[in-house]
Amino acid sequence: MLHLRLITPSGQTEDAVRLIEKTVGTTHLCVLTGAARDPAGDVVLCDVARESADDLLSGLKNLNLDTTGSIAVENVDLSLSDRADRAEKEAPGEGADAVLWEQLTEATHEESTLSVTYLAFLTLATMIAACGVVLDNAILIVGAMAVGPEFGPLAGISTAAVQRKPRLALRSLTALLVGFAAAIVLTVLFSLFMDAVGLFTQRQLKGERPQTGFVYAPDWFSFVVAVLAGAAGTLSLTSAKSGALVGVAISVTTVPAAANAAVALSYGDTTQTWGSTEQLLLNLLGITLAGTLTLLTQKHLWRLRRV
Structure with missing residues (x-):
């Protein structure tokens, strides 16, 4: 009720x-x-x-x-x-099964605002992930995924597409692009500092990384997982099952990919930088596409049920 x-x-x-x-x-x-x-x-x-x-x-x-x-x-x-x-x-x-569109629009509007807090969370998550990819530590990667706030703007884009709210779409897209750009730039500086004090090395980045090598090697599985996670995340928002968002956050490689791109960029490794960027864009596309299709399906099914 x-x-x-x-x-x-x-x-x-x-x-x-x-x-x-x-x-x-x-x-x-x-x-x-x-x-x-x-x-x-x-x-x-x-x-x-x-x-x-x-x-x-x-x-x-x-x-x-x-x-x-x-x-x-x-x-x-x-x-x-x-x-x-x-x-x-x-x-x-x-x-x-009911979707409160006003509530969803309000929630995604708040979560997709480009604020200092949003930038801080995304930057800190990217820096944690940077430590994870250099150390090849899966626990740090999972922690960074859980901290990252990027699902809010992604959900905002999907909601704006279904509700035809261009202002919300622009706000969400701005938060997403500016947020990741700022996080990557600051993580590059963080990586340079860690290298200067001897905690990061290029050998670690280029070495065998069985736990985290996937973040710069995009494939169809990455896209499939992103689509599934996007659908699950959207359902968790519309059904008020917010606990499921944690599982969604740790199943996609947006923040780790951005972190690997930043570290690789600091060492001039264009191969890993480009591979990580592809992984990031592939995940963002998959989540947004799945979120939009999920909302459209929910809207259609609810109309049919009411009829």
């Missing part, structure tokens, strides 16, 4: 209440007349089954409540109510 808290101008309260009452899967409706102060108006509270929420939110936006008032949505972790159980049974479809 989801909990909605609305602030409505007094002249629009009845319209909002009627919309909630006729939406299948809603319950626990409360109207607090004159309770709101900023903006002034009434407060309307209700619970709605997840599978009915997207239609209700669209209807409320059509009433311009997002402009004249406020619409807030929260997850209900526990609801001990027969009415809530009945509302969920009456709502069409399954809650796990």
Whole structure:
């Protein structure tokens, strides 16, 4: 179940209440007349089954409540109510299959913002991966994958493509390209420093690396894994199964490939630099393509189920 808290101008309260009452899967409706102060108006509270929420939110936006008032949505972790159980049974479809497009757009918008924190996480992840590729240490590679925040912009691009939101697509693409460019440049400097103090050597980079050699040797398996991971990551976002994102993060070689490209570039190794860049681009393409197709499929299947 989801909990909605609305602030409505007094002249629009009845319209909002009627919309909630006729939406299948809603319950626990409360109207607090004159309770709101900023903006002034009434407060309307209700619970709605997840599978009915997207239609209700669209209807409320059509009433311009997002402009004249406020619409807030929260997850209900526990609801001990027969009415809530009945509302969920009456709502069409399954809650796990429903996509809240407004929530998805908001989440990807936040995750795809080019911020200092985003750049810091991506740079630190790339530097950790740089240590992993030089030492041929798979544990460091996995740790770097888990730290990397790059799935947010990738999901933003997929969401923007399906929702036809060019502004979100531009924001996400900017965060992705600028983020990786900055991370690679800073990791090149980090690699030069580590070489100067004797912790990195070119011999380590060019030697046998059975644990991490894959990061500069792209093949079809890399693309297949990226596609599968992109689909799984998108499903985890739309179904609120955020724990699955950790598994997605450690299954693709975006950050390790960028790290290997940076270290190789610091030593002038163009072969590994180009191979790592190909691996990075292949993974980014696979994740974005899979994410977009997954969202399109979910949208189509949900329409068919409702019909």
